Amino acid sequence: MREAILTAAESLFSTHGFNAVSIRDIADEAGANPGSLTYHFKSKDGLLLEIYRRHCGPINRRRSELLAAARRVRDLQDRLEAIVRAYVLPAFSSGSDLAGGGARFTRLRAILSAEGNEVVDRIIAQTFDDTSHAFIDAIHDSLPHLPRTEIVWRSHFLLGALYYALVTPERVSRLSRGRADGTDAPEAIEQLVRATVAALQAPPVDRPEPLRKQTAKA
Template sequence: MEAAEALFSQQGFRAVSMRQIASAAGVQVGSITYHFESKDGLLLSIYRHHCVPMNERRIELMREAERIENTNQRLEAIVRAFVLPALSSNSDLVGGGARFARLRAKMSAEGNEAVREVIATTFDDTSHALIDAIGRCLPDLAREVIVWRCHFLLGALYYTLINPERVDRLSRGDAHGNDPEEVLDQLVAATVGALKA
């Protein structure tokens, strides 16, 4: 899984063969198909490895956030609950770190049907939970508007995770794209502002 994740994050899903993965992992192709059935199954296992704990943490934090009585504070806490687990770890646990963020960004941009299915299987339930929680805070905002603004949140999150140095460069060093607290605060503020606009 680690070899495949590294290759997919560098070259994309389509460009990597099972033979390349086997070579990088030091195993036979048959071993990969025995354990994962296919390259699609291997990708799904990689996503589940990183995303199951991330999504569990998101749901846990969103449940806590929904107990907040003040609607504005609740909305901010809900968005924060969704973003925080994606930023909170550079390990192989919750969030998966920078390499998995690069992989997710590449997979999202590739447009491959198998990849789209893996992403939907892994993230749709949590994304629906976010959209529903925001809808309860902003009942007058149409669901399709919430969907668009959450979609923009994901784009900003991916781009920030894979290209943090751009923030440093454009701010001439006054802001730091690798500062997870600053990234969290800025993404939450931008998303809440967009949702309330």
């Protein structure tokens, strides 16, 4: 019953989001009574946290392993590419909906990230922030001339591209008129890694001088 509730909740959250799904909706989908959900998970928040834990434990461990190997690469260009690949690869590694991957969980993450729910934001931060900081720091070590804030922005865009590549692969196939296959994971990984490395290496954004300095010069 516990597994049935998890599967039902993940399916509903990935389709309708977190806010629109009730405990009764999940119980009905799982063929359970609402009391079973609260018995196993205490609340809808606890259920969502467990969904994240069962997927993100494996993906975070794999990313950490690959990041440790990437940090040992001596050439800075090759190291940067290895770091980005270490982030991207685990998201594509699982073809199922278990153990850190799968389109359903990726869709759930994308939908919930856009909802702006405080509970969801806290769970995402609790699950991913430590790993994200490790990758941002590793990229900064490879591109020390860039402000860390620039790397945070560009890493943020990487996450959005990763979501989109996994959730809507058919768009690539359609817009290429069938010449590219959006479901081709190795090709998607290579395209995403190359595009991200190029974006990370772009010059920092030019910012105007603070207004106070401009006024003083005037």
